[in-house]
Amino acid sequence: MTSVPRATSQAAPRAGADLRIPLLYLAMAVLLVVTGWIMGANYALTIVNMGLISAIMALGVNLQWGYAGLFNIGVLGFLALGGLATVLVAMPPVVEAWEAGGLRVMAGLVLGFVTILGLVQIWKRMAPGRARTWSMIVFGVAGLLVTRWVFDPGVAAVEAVSPASTGYLGGLGLPVLLAWPAGGLLAAGAAWVIGKTALGLRSDYLAIATLGIGEIILAVLKNEDWLARGVKNVVGIPSPVPQAIQLQNDPDFVARAAQLGYDPVTASTLWNKILYMGLFAAVLLVVLVLAQLALHSPWGRMMRAIRDNEVAAEAMGKDVTRRHLQIFVLGSAVIGIAGAMMVTLDGQLTPGSYQPLRYTFLIWVMVIVGGSGNNWGAILGGFLIWWLWVVVEPLGRWIFAHLIGVLPEGSWLAGHLAGAEAHMRLLTMGVLLLLVLRFSPRGLIPER
Amino acid sequence: MEPLNALVVFLNFVFIPAAAYGAQLALGALGVTLIYGILRFSNFAHGDTMAFGTAITILVTFALQGAGVTFGPLPTALLALPVGIAATALLVLGTDRSVYRFYRERKAAPVILVIVSMGVMFVMNGIVRFIIGVEDVVFTDGARFVIDARGFREATGLAEGLALRSTQVITLVTAAVAVALLFWFLNRTRTGKSMRAFSDNEDLALLSGISPERVVAITWIIVAALATTAGVLYGLDKSFKAFTYFQLLLPIFAAAIVGGLGNPVGAIAGGFIIAFSEVMVTYAWRKVVAYLLPEGLEPTSLLQLMSTEYKFAVSFAILVIVLLFRPTGLFKGQSV
Numbered sequence: 001m002t003s004v005p006r007a008t009s010q011a012a013p014r015a016g017a018d019l020r021i022p023l024l025y026l027a028m029a030v031l032l033v034v035t036g037w038i039m040g041a042n043y044a045l046t047i048v049n050m051g052l053i054s055a056i057m058a059l060g061v062n063l064q065w066g067y068a069g070l071f072n073i074g075v076l077g078f079l080a081l082g083g084l085a086t087v088l089v090a091m092p093p094v095v096e097a098w099e100a101g102g103l104r105v106m107a108g109l110v111l112g113f114v115t116i117l118g119l120v121q122i123w124k125r126m127a128p129g130r131a132r133t134w135s136m137i138v139f140g141v142a143g144l145l146v147t148r149w150v151f152d153p154g155v156a157a158v159e160a161v162s163p164a165s166t167g168y169l170g171g172l173g174l175p176v177l178l179a180w181p182a183g184g185l186l187a188a189g190a191a192w193v194i195g196k197t198a199l200g201l202r203s204d205y206l207a208i209a210t211l212g213i214g215e216i217i218l219a220v221l222k223n224e225d226w227l228a229r230g231v232k233n234v235v236g237i238p239s240p241v242p243q244a245i246q247l248q249n250d251p252d253f254v255a256r257a258a259q260l261g262y263d264p265v266t267a268s269t270l271w272n273k274i275l276y277m278g279l280f281a282a283v284l285l286v287v288l289v290l291a292q293l294a295l296h297s298p299w300g301r302m303m304r305a306i307r308d309n310e311v312a313a314e315a316m317g318k319d320v321t322r323r324h325l326q327i328f329v330l331g332s333a334v335i336g337i338a339g340a341m342m343v344t345l346d347g348q349l350t351p352g353s354y355q356p357l358r359y360t361f362l363i364w365v366m367v368i369v370g371g372s373g374n375n376w377g378a379i380l381g382g383f384l385i386w387w388l389w390v391v392v393e394p395l396g397r398w399i400f401a402h403l404i405g406v407l408p409e410g411s412w413l414a415g416h417l418a419g420a421e422a423h424m425r426l427l428t429m430g431v432l433l434l435l436v437l438r439f440s441p442r443g444l445i446p447e448r
Numbered sequence: 449m450e451p452l453n454a455l456v457v458f459l460n461f462v463f464i465p466a467a468a469y470g471a472q473l474a475l476g477a478l479g480v481t482l483i484y485g486i487l488r489f490s491n492f493a494h495g496d497t498m499a500f501g502t503a504i505t506i507l508v509t510f511a512l513q514g515a516g517v518t519f520g521p522l523p524t525a526l527l528a529l530p531v532g533i534a535a536t537a538l539l540v541l542g543t544d545r546s547v548y549r550f551y552r553e554r555k556a557a558p559v560i561l562v563i564v565s566m567g568v569m570f571v572m573n574g575i576v577r578f579i580i581g582v583e584d585v586v587f588t589d590g591a592r593f594v595i596d597a598r599g600f601r602e603a604t605g606l607a608e609g610l611a612l613r614s615t616q617v618i619t620l621v622t623a624a625v626a627v628a629l630l631f632w633f634l635n636r637t638r639t640g641k642s643m644r645a646f647s648d649n650e651d652l653a654l655l656s657g658i659s660p661e662r663v664v665a666i667t668w669i670i671v672a673a674l675a676t677t678a679g680v681l682y683g684l685d686k687s688f689k690a691f692t693y694f695q696l697l698l699p700i701f702a703a704a705i706v707g708g709l710g711n712p713v714g715a716i717a718g719g720f721i722i723a724f725s726e727v728m729v730t731y732a733w734r735k736v737v738a739y740l741l742p743e744g745l746e747p748t749s750l751l752q753l754m755s756t757e758y759k760f761a762v763s764f765a766i767l768v769i770v771l772l773f774r775p776t777g778l779f780k781g782q783s784v
Contacts, residue, residue, distance in 0.1 A: 071559055144753065197772060203559045204490040205771055208701045212764030215698060223757045357573065357694070361566055368563065423577035430570025434547060437564055 021376050021445055028383050035391065042266075045273040047390050048383075052280035053342050055382030058366040059287055059375060060334030065364075066373035066447065067300065068327045069307035071207040074194075074214030076359040078332045080221050081190055082183030082339025083349050087228045089179035090238050090344075091171035094161065097226075101157030102169055105226055108151025115143030158226040168229045176238045180283065180340045187336020188329045190217070195328040199321060214360065221351040228349055235348040241275035244268040276345060283341065284379070287334055291375050303327060304373075357426065362389065365429050369436045371443025380445060385429070392428050396421035454739035456608040460597075461735075466727035467720070468616040468685055471623035474719030475678035476696065477703035478630065478712055479671040485647040485710035486667040487548070489561035494675060495697035496572035499690050500539060501676025502683045503580040505532030506587045513589070521591040522618065525680055532680065537672035543568055544668050552664070569694075576690050585688040588615060608739075615684045626677055627716060630670065634712065639666060647710065695760075699726070702763040706770045708777025717779065725766055726759045 032051075036044030057075065064070040119140055126132040159167045198209040222231050247253045247268035257267035294300050306313040306320055314320050343349050362385065370381020400421050436443065476498060483491045491497075508528035512518075519527050547568060551561055594617050597609025634640040639662075646653040646663045654660060679693060686692075703722045707714025733751040741747075754762065770778060 069559075071562070197768060201771055201775065204562055205705065205775070207562060208490070208705060209764075209768055209771065212698055212702070212760070212767060216758075216761045216764055219758055219761055223755060357570070361570065364563070364566065365570075420578050423574050425574075426570050426577065427574030430567050430572075430574060433567035433570060434564065437560070437567060438547075438550060441560075 024380055024444060025376075028380060028387075031387060032383075035387070039394075042269055042273070045270065045277065047387055049273060049276050049280060049345060050342075050390075051383040051386045052277065052284050053338050053345065054363070054366060054386040055379040056280075056284055056287055056338040056341070057335055057363045058370060058378040058382040059284075059291055060331045060338065061363050061367045062331075062370075062372060062375060062378035063291060063327055063334060064331035065367060066378065067295065067303045067307065068324060069203075070199075070324060070328055070331075071203045072210045072328065072331070073207050073360050073364070074210030074212075074217075075335055075363050076354055076356050077210075077214030077217035078187040078191065078335040079339035079342070079359050080214075080218055080351065080354050081187045082336035082341075083343035084221060084228055085183035085186045085336070086176065086179040086237055086340045086343040087234045087349050088171045088186075089174050089182045090176040091234060092173040094166045094168065094170035097158045097161040097166060097169050100161050101154035101226075104150060104154025105158060105169070108147055108154055111143070111147040111150055115140065115147060118143065155224075155226045163225075163232075166229075167232070168226050168234075175240070176344055177240050177279075179344065180337050183340025184333040184337040187339070188333035191329045191332030192325070195325045199324050199328060211356075211360075214356070218351060218354055221354075228351075231352045233348055233350045233352075237343065237347050237349070239347060240279065240344065241272060244272045247271060280341060280345075283337065287337070288375055288379065291334075295375065362429065365433050367443075368433060369443055371445040371447065373447030374443070374445050377443050377445035377447075381443070384444075385432075388428065388432070389425055392425050393421060396424035450607070450739045453606055453608045454736045456600075456606055456610050457735050457739065460608070460610045462727055462731055464612060464616055466724045468619045468681075469727065470720035470723030471619050472678050472682045472685065472719075473696075473699055473703045473723050474716040475623055475626060475674050475681070476700040477707065477715035477719045478627070479674040479678070480700055480704040481707070481710055481712060481715040482667055482671055482674070484704070486643060486663060487552070487561070489558045489565065490701070490709075492562060492565045492697065493543075493569040493572055494671075494700065495694045496569050496576060497536060497540060497672070497675045498679030498682075498696065499576045499688075499693035500572055500579075501532045501536035501672065502679035502688055502693070503576050503690075504535040505529055505676065505680050506580065506585055506683070506688060508532065509587050519590060521614070523588050523590045523615070523684055525587055525684055526618070526622075529677065529680055533673045533676045536676045537669045539572075540668045540672045541665060544664065573690065573694065576693075580688075580690070582690055585683075587688065588684045590614065613685075615681075619681045619685055622677060622681060626674065630674070630712065633670075639663075643667065698760055699723075699763045702767040705767055706777055708779040711777065711779045714777055714779030718777070721778075722763045722766065726762045729753045729762045730756045730759050 032044055032048060035047065057079070060078075061072070061075060064072050119136055122132065122136050122139060126135065158169060161167055194210070194213050198206055198213070201209060221228060224230060225232065228234050242250075244265075245268075248264045253268065253271075254264045257264050260267070262270075302313070302318060303323060305316075306318060306323055310320055366381035366385040367378050368381070369385060370379070371377025476494065479497075480491060480494050483489070483494070505525055505528045508531045509523075509525045512524050512528055517527070518524050547564060548561065551564060591614050593611060594614050595610060595612040597611040600606075600610040601608070632640075634644055642653065642658045643663050643666065645656070646658055646660065650660075653663075682693075682696065699722050700719075703718035704715050705718070706721055707716070707718030731752065734747055734749070737751055738746040
């Protein structure tokens, strides 16, 4: 597995490189301010909040790809696990469901786990050969049947408890902010299991394996209704900051808003978003500082040495597989935290909305356009690409409206274009990715 | 005990659908494996190449139907297929010239080409949605069944019916023809032999005067033909939806890798292995077992190992197991 993320030779450091980062960030800020000026502050704040979360996702992918050259395209799965953690931590437990079949479900899970452990033990202890294959098959099928025999009635009982509103086990009822580290832990745990099995694989096999694992995690989330209601969605996840409606009912807040010349509705939505922004920015700052410290530590140098020449690093006595596992887990944890934050911001978990193009490949575009290997680049990419993803649609609508105006009334093309601006996003992202890879493969803010 | 009825249920719900699906996956996996063998990267845009070819074929089909042209009992889409193949070939040749060639000349690492193909995937996905939208499109016409369930029950007197849809027969026949042509080309013609030589040892092939750009161009044309055929057959059998084709990428890659990337025979075997495992693991066996067991012993549960929603999980479980225990696939594939 030789993965060398950079296609071209290292460019010589330029004199203006120090100014490049502040200038690009200034340009990004101007873009956001202009957007706010045209579309309203509320719109711009929505973009900023999701931009902050996107930046954290990009940092996670950058850890794996930029530092270590690991090709993970299962981002979606880790994001979804982070979102699941939010439900499991913050939602109140459904007592009736626990009484109906909670223990049975848990017992089923334990049995399934025991089956897998047993399979691993058979694999390790028996001599290779037909006997081992058959005992594994027999043990596996028997274990599956017993597990299902315990598990299925429990699931049915849990899902039967007022299915329209709950029908799942619920969460722990803890403060929602705890869900963010929990999301990181859950994603890290999954990454450890996946990394243990898949990290020995060649780069593009690892890519396919992670792609598949992401899909499997999503399939579990969509279909295991007892866990988080599946495609019926969990709504009303508690919010860590006061909701707009709460603020509007708070006389102090309304009075203060009136003093500043805002009506309560506008002021409350803006204040709610600003509070979220503060929380997200704090998390981003912590992750960034840690990532920068790691990058410039001996550990970071070792990671890059492994990335650039695995064989040489191994010859120097570095444990490549263990280091890979380490950074795969760390990066996935960061992605999981971002996933939990996203679900907290939305206030709901909607497994049906997790699309690979949006939640895996778009994050990759962010990292590559921003500059893989550079944390400042990843953050800038997160903001820029998210901004572009949001504004391309209204922009496309505007362009098409003018195009249609030029075309003769009622022509086939005009009718076709009218509905097509929605598809502009994918096209723009693809063209942008290809252009950056071709003409500036090290991204907007190249690795130093 | 009625083994005949059990056999009919098995054929009707497991064997025939899995065989048709397997043929579609095999054609798709052949495209992936050829690109891997010659151009040496995993092409993530393959699903969307299939979707593009199918979209063009659908448009031509609708135009033909509008002009009153049909293909008798066969679907009109088969008449439109060559046009779809030609359009797709132009698209992939254009993509190769404008995108991939640059990296090939610089001998970029395979993983860079994979990321580039992700960009191409985005663009093609956008183009397909632009051309035909995101809705389900049904474009099959002609005779629906070769054998229909009621006719079969009346003719045989069995309790269970066997339905053989014409699209399933067409899928199998077309796939067999396509594979026969491909293998004849690869094994018997000069160009095909030069392709295999290039795949086996690039430097040696260059030394013996094989033009790399020609080999690459021919590969793309063959891949366009295979991808469009696979896409159209899948669309005829089920229906066309841009997003479904993107999702097909997963089982197709699984099939190509399980068979051994770069190995055409492996791709075909892989396609059928994935398709049969998906269908067999997610099928509820209750009816089959009920016919096989003596009366009074009918099973009460569905006897379904996993619910249908987990079919992707099945292909990936197989993929991961094969990769862990035989990293180059069941049939020996290449390893870069």
